[in-house]
């Protein structure tokens with residue numbers, strides 16, 4: 593038994609090393625970054641940053657942005673927010689994902705990593721990866737007392753990597769959107785640890801026994817258009833990028849109202865931050881981050897299988913990367 597565990601660890605380690613070799617040796621070369629932007633640290637990916645809104649604000653004037661998050665000036669986002677261009681925003685699938693960013697090239701840069709969440713989108717073709725930061729987040733990249741100086745630069749080279757989101761003390765929260773009624777139910781899903789994002793939401797009416805898939809409306813908002821009056825209370829089931837489903841049993845009460853938050857008692861497990869930060873990088877994209885999460889969290893045989901499936905994903909991503917001119 594002990595030797596089986598030991599050998600599976602060896603295989604896992606082998607898969608891990610192979611994964612790192614593949615992600616470093618292959619992906620970073622295939623993806624066509626501007627060579628002058630490639631840095632010595634393979635875990636950081638080059639990007640450009642701009643900022644918008646008020647200099648010490650949270651970004652959008654309506655404080656909502658294309659993800660539909662509210663009060664992003666308040667904790668847990670605390671104005672550390674960013675618009676992402678399409679590879680980051682991903683048609684809304686990227687809403688709520690977390691990235692470490694840092695700047696090194698401007699004299700006012702501190703070089704220290706700061707964490708931002710994607711809460712909005714931007715279109716301008718500034719760079720392959722473009723973070724349009726809140727004024728607060730942009731200024732946070734500066735040395736103490738030099739944030740205005742950095743903001744005056746307007747556009748800077750930065751580096752980024754995907755990291756797991758951690759919302760200490762918060763559980764997954766649902767906000768019923770304005771305009772919801774018994775035949776149209778729209779809900780914003782917030783504060784998921786780990787991915788910071790869900791890939792599917794399903795709804796179960798009171799004791800009906802079956803799940804009805806909701807569809808992504810926009811940003812992190814999911815909707816259900818029903819051909820009958822929906823019977824509350826509702827249970828909501830969410831699925832993260834790794835396919836893990838959590839059920840918030842009857843989280844929406846019978847007397848629900850639009851424009852209201854309902855806090856669940858469910859939360860994804862973010863892996864230990866050390867492993868997450870180290871592993872969630874690779875090519876800097878979600879696929880490598882998923883592979884990293886799986887390897888760092890599971891053990892034994894599961895690790896082997898998951899590690900290998902992560903590897904296959906990564907290889908597929910690399911092959912896909914080849915097609916990119």
Ligand SMILES: *[C@@H]1O[C@H](CO)[C@@H](O)[C@H](O)[C@H]1NC(C)=O
Pocket residue numbers: 626627628629
């Ligand atoms: C590469 O980056 C340099 C420095 O930022 C810039 O001057 C140059 O135009 C870029 N080249 C391409 C092809 O984007």
Ligand SMILES: *[C@@H]1O[C@H](CO)[C@@H](O)[C@H](O)[C@H]1NC(C)=O
Pocket residue numbers: 785786787788832833834835836859860861862863882885889
């Ligand atoms: C999905 O949820 C599971 C269970 O909480 C967690 O272990 C896993 O890390 C999550 N996946 C991602 C990519 O966050």
